[in-house]
Amino acid sequence: MLHAMKTKDGIGTLANYFSKKSYQDDPLLDYETARNRLPEPICSNRPEYIECYWKAWEIAFRNTYSPTPQSGFVSNFVDAAFNDSIFLWDTVFITMFCNLGHAYIPGIRSLDNFYCKQYDNGEIPREIVRNTGEVFDRWVNWMRKPLHSYFHNHYQYRGLFSADKPSYDDMFKPDLGRVVEEPPYLTLDNLNHPILAWAEMESYRQTGDVERLKQVWEPLYRYYLALQYHLRNQFGLFVTDWASMDNSPRNAYLGSGIDISCEMMLFAGQLTEISDILTARFEAEGQTERVLNLRMIQEVLSKDQKLISQAINDYMWDAESGFYYDVTETGERAPVKTIAAFWALLSGVANPEQAERLVGWLRDPQTFARTHRVPTLAADDEHYQPNGGYWQGAVWAPTNTMVIRGLERYGYHQLAREIAVEHLDRVVQVYQDTGKFWENYAADYISQGDKGKPDFIGWTGIGPILNLLEHAIGLRADAANSELIWNIDPSLGESGCHRYWFGGRTINLRATPQENGTYSVIAESDGPITLKIILNSQSVTKHLTSGEVYTVRL
Known part of the structure; x- marks a missing residue:
């Protein structure tokens, strides 16, 4: 059963795919109580690590909330520490360090409040107002026009995603075997970074909670289908407008994004992984029909992965430079090297030779191997800002985490650890210098980024918590296998x-x-x-x- 969505114009209906329907959670713990229950790291030669670790947890607990009655949220949550909204992109990365304190802080449960706001067509908004529970007004497709971007229209990048110049005619061809008849409820700004399944699998590695995977399977699969329907273009790639990289020079060329295209490949792969886990459970329980259904879905996902991977390598891989690039609406590669290319590692798109060439860029001091790795824009780009410049060269915890996990997938464990521990060291040094954690950091100096918010825990907690325990101290859990x-x-x-x-x-x-x-x-x-x-x-x-x-x- 569906119920009406609480929006001023009644756009769409909320779905019933997530089983948790109303608020239910344990009382939030304050930091002083949690302090005696959380993991307590030991490293006698680096007391500054320990100081920053506990300070990061203290700030994280300041940003925990129980939902307001009018929000319709169903779980306690950790806020993004950015403004009065919760963000899907931010929250995913917050869960990754909160997994280490899973029993004491509402990390992965923070995502429940996105699942419970899923539309009947599978769309999940990336930004929701914290107190009201309404989708951020600017990113709602109130007029139900074909897919378009507020961001590109407002900042006059190009007309491709303008509401007055629908993109479907050019981008969604009948020869793809599909016709997009229903416009989305949300604008393109609200449909990026489909990485919820990644968050769930990171959590599963720490918790081994199969019941959680059962609960999120259908919301995730419906979300995947919605993005396949609305964002896949004539090249078999996926469109994006800015993908949270607000002022990156890539935005003038998008097009198809290397990040979202690889993220959809990652999404399909992790849905397959989740369905494997559930299939084993359902077989043990004798639920034959559910097993057969999952196996049929796996066949489709397998075909999707092959098609997406082939399209990315056909259009986005440049063999001469050994790098992946965004693609314009006409199928040309954009002339901007950004950190988004490294999603090809995490998603498994790159073959071993391509992976080795990508890794070469991470070792190149002229591009990505700067004083603080890894800048979001290559240092040889004319728009690169040594002081950070937000997405024009700053170092961000979420993109570094993506790079680290991608390196680990391809067996570059030593380089992954080097980047993780270096990031930890830089964050700790800047904390000692300023008394703050920052939204982002400069790549050419050991300092905060020149456009970052202070006390950002937030995803910056990844450095002093996750990188400390997992990469410096060296603890890696596999809960499913104890x-x-x-x-x-x-x-x-x-x-x-x-x-x-x-x-x-x-x-x-x-x-x-x-x-x-x-x-x-x-x-x-x-x-x-x-x-x-x-x-x-x-x-x-x-x-x-x-x-x-x-x-x-x-």
């Missing part, structure tokens, strides 16, 4: 973590250097897990039982 890998870094001195949480288990870990150059490692878990400890070239694997204290010398 496995934890601990890659010990000797440069930290005594290191580890008390109260590390994953998959419903809490683990205490401490590695202490000895006078003879060895390490004494102590591990204790309150439930059965498999722990793999890596130190330099040595590794040991131990199956811990509940309450067992494991001591080993490495």
Whole structure:
């Protein structure tokens, strides 16, 4: 059953795809209470890491909210710390460090308030007013015109996505085997960064919560279908207008975005991954019909991935320069190198040779290997701003996270760790210099970006929390298999973590250097897990039982 949407002009109806219909959540914790429950990192040689870690959590807890009655939201949430709206793009990245405190802060549940605002045609808005629960007015297609962009029209970039020059006639050809008959409820500004499934899989890795995947499967799949319907163009690519990169020089050429096209490839792949997990569960439960339905969907998603990947590599890959570019409405590659190209790694679009060439750019000091990696615009671009310039060269936690995860997917683990720890170091140094965390950072200097907001936790919490625990201290969880890998870094001195949480288990870990150059490692878990400890070239694997204290010398 559908119910009327609470908007002044009654645009569309809200869907019933998300099973949670009304507000229900545990009371929010204050920081002082949560402080004694959250993971407590240990790194004796870097006390500044610890100071920033706790300060980031403190600010994050300031930005937690219970919804107002009039909002229609169904869960507590962490706010983006930007303005009076919640943002899908921001919230996805906030969940990634909140996963480490999953039991104590409403990280992944923050996305519930986007699912509950999904339209009957599958669209999910990227910006919702926090107190009222209404979709941000400017990004609503009130006149139900064909797909268009407020941003491009307002800033007079081009007429392609103007409301007065519908784009469907040129971009959505009958020979694609589809005709777009229904205009979207939202403008193109509101239909970018379809990365909800990525957030859910990041959360699943930490929690192992299959019930959560059951709950979000249909909203995610309906959202995917909506974007396939409204955004796929005659090249088999996906259109975007600015994709949250407000003042990037790429905006003058879009077109088809390398980021959103790769994100749709990623989306299809992660829907397949989620359906695999659910299929195994439903088979065990004897739910034959649901298994058959998921397998049919998997076949479609598999075909989609092949088509999207082929289109990206046909139109967006430039073999001469070894880089992926956005594409104009006429199918020409845009002459701007941005960080958006590296979505080709996270999505799996690049083959190994293409990946190696992309990685070469991350090692090039003339483009992306700056003092603080990774700038969002190549430094050899005429629009590049050494002080940041917002999306004209600043370093942002969300795009760095995308690059890091993409490198890990292709096996470049050492480079991924270098970039993550470097980002942590730069964020910590600027915090020591200014007493603030910032929305973004300069790439050519160890300083905040010249157009960034202060106390931004917000996605900037990724550095002092996620990068610290996962990349510096070296803890990587796989909750579905009850496995934890601990890659010990000797440069930290005594290191580890008390109260590390994953998959419903809490683990205490401490590695202490000895006078003879060895390490004494102590591990204790309150439930059965498999722990793999890596130190330099040595590794040991131990199956811990509940309450067992494991001591080993490495």
